[in-house]
Amino acid sequence: MGSTSVNGTFAIITVKDRATGSTVATESAPLEGGGWQWIAPDGQALDEGKNDASSITPHGFTGGGTVKAGTWQWRTIAFDLAEAQRGGTIAYTDGDGTAFRWKVPADDGGPELASVKKDMAGNY
Template structure:
């Protein structure tokens, strides 16, 4: 009987040790940012809003490269305009980090620029692709664009979105205009 009690005690201690080892890395119960592979246009990323609040699904689906947008011409060679949707999957409004520099363009040579990096790029808001500010109402989605003033060599970069917890999500962007709504977006930019 004594050996059975010792064996039971030993098994209990080992199981508790394994359980503790599996759970004590992060006492908040939340996953930390992890490296992610680059997604393609049309693929979505589940992100959080400003301050780590709420849940947004960010989906870039179209990129166009233009040498003029309305009356504005780029300071460099061209504008890269990316259309995306931000879907709020919660019961409260969620604010995306788009208004706080959440989107960046990483060129093939590693050079990174923030969205709206020139006066012209900051003013691009094509009709039909711009639902307003970064706050998305409950159980709806917003359609918006981000624009970058780039050199020809910076085409075909990586779109980076940093969410409210600091997690970075990446999309590989083709070097030619691509996506679901190329013609409509180009038309809205003229």
């Protein structure tokens, strides 16, 4: 799709979005005081989807939206990073202001890595 990282590399995080309970789940947006951020090793916080990262959605994944009660879907969150920003922490703040954090290694990895690489081959 012609996407090129402005800063050198795309970090693509896969998330299994699941609606719990009996209501539809939707992610909180940055305008609502929530959303996803990449926290680089030096502490710099970067919002998702900046530069061409907003157009990165491998086949078989979704870029966001709602999840119906009792269901789940694979989602990707993409960041445009400089090489020095690889590794660090991914943070999500929900609509209630509760923050969740996960450590991210600097190397490629994870259970969906092969699927993401296969689905993106030749597309980005």
